[in-house]
Amino acid sequence: MESFGNPDKKIILDSSLTQPNVILDILNSGNIPKSSGYRVIKELLRDGLLAEKGYATTRDGKKISKYTSLFKRVRLDIHGDEISAQVQINAGFLQESYLLKVAQGSWV
Numbered sequence: 001m002e003s004f005g006n007p008d009k010k011i012i013l014d015s016s017l018t019q020p021n022v023i024l025d026i027l028n029s030g031n032i033p034k035s036s037g038y039r040v041i042k043e044l045l046r047d048g049l050l051a052e053k054g055y056a057t058t059r060d061g062k063k064i065s066k067y068t069s070l071f072k073r074v075r076l077d078i079h080g081d082e083i084s085a086q087v088q089i090n091a092g093f094l095q096e097s098y099l100l101k102v103a104q105g106s107w108v
Contacts, residue, residue: 016067
């Protein structure tokens with residue numbers, strides 16, 4: 001919930017919903033400064049809300065990681081003191097997300 005309340009985290013998650021992107025494209029699309037953007041992306045990776053999904057190749061042949069959001073769709077409803085969330089998980093994310101492994105009890 002905290003991540004969706006943080007403007008930079010929300011922008012990063014939104015920009016990686018439909019297709020995986022490299023970090024610089026994610027940050028540039030949301031006009032997020034690189035210095036804080038890399039820190040925020042690191043937090044999202046640590047929290048399992050963002051995961052590596054494929055690679056892009058640079059002009060000089062180097063591979064750079066692409067990242068995608070855990071959720072394809074999120075709906076938050078607030079009624080007084082109650083908060084409910086409905087989420088749709090991006091396909092293929094179950095094997096990669098630390099957060100989902102913990103939730104499923106399969107993290108060793």
